């Protein structure tokens with residue numbers, strides 16, 4: 001499976017049906033001039049095109065024995081494996097350094113502090129993000145490794161998450177599960193009209209038209225505590241059944257939840273503090289966000305517990321829609337007993353470019 005880097009719509013990796021694996025990394029720019037930023041974006045664009053086509057970005061085995069290989073080589077023979085690399089620009093790109101303030105995407109700003117934030121400085125922010133998704137873990141890793149390596153004079157790595165399993169579904173895919181064992185991605189954005197209303201930026205966004213905003217949250221799960229909870233409570237936390245993934249008011253996964261349905265004692269069947277009751281568009285003035293998360297693990301914590309969670313990737317044409325939902329979830333979601341948001345960053349994702357051009361070229365007039 002090969003996706004094209006060049007094209008006229010959005011960058012690949014947003015609407016693309018989620019591939020199995022993801023490596024997400026953010027970077028701090030170490031350069032000082034707009035010219036150097038331009039060179040970086042042009043160089044990365046050309047390299048991303050090669051990587052997505054399954055090609056090496058340079059020589060794996062140079063003919064001169066004294067030469068250092070320009071491609072590290074571990075993705076040879078693996079092919080493209082559905083690789084997409086999606087690039088985002090953080091607020092720092094538009095600060096004083098590069099004199100680009102006038103070009104700043106209108107809604108690009110650090111997120112406000114949100115309830116239940118347990119952010120760690122070393123897992124927040126970044127001037128640029130790269131999200132590599134592929135159906136082979138080493139293809140995704142190689143892409144990020146070699147893009148970081150070729151730009152090491154211009155960027156420093158900031159934080160990274162390796163997603164070992166997708167936790168959302170695209171067109172034609174079965175809904176996968178998150179590490180709490182529940183199907184994730186059942187009610188997500190799929191219709192073109194919803195993409196237009198809630199994901200893509202419109203013509204009024206100028207050079208960003210057709211782009212979107214990316215919000216990355218590293219959400220740690222208290223897995224052992226969750227695993228000790230009884231099934232009735234786990235299902236009340238989400239408002240869905242575990243095996244089938246049906247709303248508590250239905251039988252099948254894709255039944256529409258009925259948030260008004262009451263039990264004999266007058267309480268709603270889907271508890272008001274359940275994750276879906278709080279997050280559903282019916283209860284949030286119609287707001288929807290595109291969720292494209294991945295399960296991650298960092299092994300074992302220093303307390304001897306499983307260190308794992310969800311790399312929660314959101315695409316939205318208004319980051320405030322995420323903040324509004326998170327404010328509500330952060331205040332009352334029963335899921336909060338089992339999770340903590342430890343990483344966070346926001347980026348503007350420029351639209352794709354046609355062959356012969358590079359990402360965000362418009363910035364440089």
Ligand code: HEM
Pocket residue numbers: 178180182183184185186187188219221238240257275276279280281289309310312322325326329339
């Ligand atoms: C739905 C899991 C964090 C927004 C769901 C569902 C699950 C789930 C299992 C039900 C299936 C589905 O419709 O996809 C999780 C886990 C999280 C997490 C494990 C953290 C570790 C968040 C956050 C937000 C969010 C931070 C937004 C700020 C939503 C929305 C829905 C949803 C909008 C769809 C609700 C509906 O329309 O029924 N999530 N979620 N989730 N989640 Fe989360």
